Amino acid sequence: MAQPTLAVAPNRHIGMNTLIAKLRDQHSRSVDVIAGAATLHADNGNLIIPRTAPLLTSTGVDLAPGIFGLSDVALGGVGAKLDIPVAYLRRLAAENVPLLDTNVNSWLQRDDRRFLVRCLRDNIDSAEGTARAFLSDRYLRIDNLDVLMAAIRGIETAGVAVNIASCDLTDRRMYVRFVSPEVQVMAPELLRNYRSPFDGRRGSDLPVISGGFLLKNSETGYGRYSLAPWLRIEVCTNGQTVERGTVGRTHVGARITDDDGIVDPSAETMKALLQLITSQTVDTIRNYLNVDFVARAVADLERAAGVTVRRPETTIKVVSQQLHYTQEQQDAILAHFIAGADLSAGGIMQAVTSVARSIDDADAAYRMETTASKALRLAAAAA
Template identity: 25%
Template sequence: MKYGRSLVDLATELERQLATKQDMIVPTPLMHHVTSESGSSVLNIETSDGVRTFRTTENCRRQLADRLKIPYAYFERMRAEQPTLLDRNIDTWLHSQPEQRMVRTLDGNARAFLSDRYRRLDNYDLLAHVYPMLRELPGARVESCEVTDSRMYLKVVTSRVQFELQPGDVVHAGVVISNSETGQGSLSVSPLIFRLLCSNGLIAADQAMRKTHIGRMTETSHDEVTFFKEDTLAADDAAFFLKVRDTVQAAVSQATFSLIAERMRKTMGIKLVGDPVKSVERLAVKYLLQEHEKAGVLRTLIKDGDLTGFGLVNAVTGYAQEVDLYDRSTELEAIGGRLLDQGAKEWSELAEAA
């Protein structure tokens, strides 16, 4: 499992972000997109205190393009080659079809362009509510955590719930909690399997609890920008956090954990009787691995020398530790979990590939 940063560093970064981020509901006629000749773009927003300027992130540009039905490849081509044309396109659609949008900013960047119904489930508030729950788990430890441009992750393992796959090969139960503040996914709570021998993590995303960021309409003005105050989550979210607590407890329960661990143990009996290279190629096609990722999984499989379904699962989750991007590393851990969910026919296609 990729390390990320310490819990103290995570909390420090979330506190820093809390002080600098700003959310607002903006009528689109008050927005103006400006792109320089070098291709850098900003969003100018007219407020009662004057014009405020925010640099746009890639995520914000993707969401802006999607909302205005501008193909992103064309959006980026205009940004690089015809910036004036891009600005005219964006402003025309923003102003001719007025609506209200939530703009989320951080460190002077417009990082998200979202619906005005987007429900803010912020990382700082989430950690403040969830961490005390996690501390109550017997033998719990934070194995890995991180906050990236797109998501926050908290991966917690408990040594009190364990399963021996084979003599000397023990796995511990855990849970991964992830959340996006920028519209790049729902809040998710998923069971986690942590293998002690190699520190591989596997996410059973099929048993995850998710909450989408859709809320009630916010009372705002159609003529001016409405700023949000950075307070904690509303009291009516208390029921939701109780559900998160129940889901965390279920994720690390002996029943849930044993079910997943038993599926993992069964993969030990699946022999890769075909060409291992072809098996990895087929896996890469099915799970959309890039060429360098396919090569990394194959290298790990050969290095470990375990030509079974279990070896293939661990080749994916083992390679996940080498990946530079924490987001992608976590996605690969979830692919390991999806492999466990495969039926006999799907496993046969991988095992007998030639």
């Protein structure tokens, strides 16, 4: 067998046990705070939030101000909520922290709103940590661990054999890809000329596509919880979402009316939300995790996939411009297209999904997975 020609990102595609351990650790250290703008202030690039750090006193445990460094996500939230250009704030964070403090504090003093600040303590009892998101007080918190457990209950209820294909966890989102060994179709036309860029195996030797679904959630304001049909090509284990069929729940709820300070989600609200996620998982499996649906999705891809690409560099440039891929991604798609040896629009689609599997940035990879079928159709039109 040919030696691998391209590599899969080593920091991604973690296992379910590793994901759950990470989520449990985060859950144990997390603290959510509702705070009026006037009670917050920046100091040395940190966000100081009153009554968020456990403090042992002679009369018991009290709460002292917490010191939370601003993550890039939280810094973006501060910029968006206070209408300060985020690129400017990032430059200040890197080059002029005192001016960052001045800017943030000046606009906080002029604001009468309350915000939800999602934080992670360095450890359970620490007064220091990281502000990982700066959000509206209407943001509906649906945590990754709860979403995952609710989805697993839905899988158990549906009674279909499902395996974990891969998991990714970033500061912005959680992604869990499920695949069923019971839901597979043959795709010889789609894969006859394709070769895995990772180990050289040929699609003609294993022309199988499996059905599955992608679970996605954000705890920090980057999109809704969602479930989407997902296909995996077995010869290379690249995957892509199917354009139709996504269901989900937007992270917007009623304005939080608790007093300022640490807040916990309503048990009644969370119970209803998690029941919804469980039932939507069951519906997703029953509607999309079947051979008929996967066969229709594959046939839809095959209609455009056979178009020969005679000018790969030009076609990939057109596709990249239309889908806003970076120059680095465009160059990687060309390299994967050449390694994949399928000189068709389908080969460009395969190159997009294999780049998605190989890059370090899981958020960028998700976007490429979800645009792969669009890349196919654009390539067929431009070829």
